[in-house]
Amino acid sequence: MSTIHEFSAERLTGGMQSLGDYAGKVLLIVNTASKCGFTPQYEGLEALYQRYRERGLVVLGFPCNQFGAQEPGEAEEIASFCQKNYGVSFPMFARIEVNGDGAHPLYQYLKRAAPGLLGSEGIKWNFTKFLVNREGEVTQRYAPATAPDAIAGDIEELL
Known part of the structure; x- marks a missing residue:
């Protein structure tokens, strides 16, 4: 597959x-x-979404329970x-x-x-972030510790 739009x-x-x-959105x-x-x-993340959604940003959240069983709830509980x-x-x-055979x-x-880091592909922990341009191409990966507001400049460049 060549872009995330195919998933x-x-x-x-x-x-x-x-x-x-979401084609045409960041x-x-x-x-x-x-x-x-x-x-x-x-x-x-919600603050970024509110700040930039009118200009074309969409945040997509994918709950995952693979790291320390920190997302044990069912869909209704998570929501x-x-x-x-x-x-x-x-x-x-x-x-x-997000990792492994599944x-x-x-x-x-x-x-x-x-x-x-160093070309590793595995997701290391919760809140790893990927920035995707309007064409559906991944432009950046951010570590879990990267605060959402630290990404604002990169988002603005793509908007």
Whole structure:
């Protein structure tokens, strides 16, 4: 596959979503968790979404339970937690795996398109972020510790 627009994923609320529906948008794709030290980043991700969505940014959240079992809840629990605690309004998807044999095809693609430090492909922890341009090409990968507001300049360049 040549762009992320060729993938689909299940929404947290059910039903499949083609990422092709986001063609022409700048995307920030993040693997998330509700019980992680980085969980407060939901606030910063929502702030980015609110700040730039009118200009074409969409944040896409992908819950993952592969790191310290920090996303154990079912879809309704995850949705409730995100809304109640952080007012998340950006699209959230069903829980997926990002590493290993069961890794979602989207994440297999993201990891190849933007390897991490020293060329490693594996996702190291929750809240790894991928920035995707309007053409569906991955332009940047950010470590979990990178605060969402630190990405604002890179987002503005793509908008």
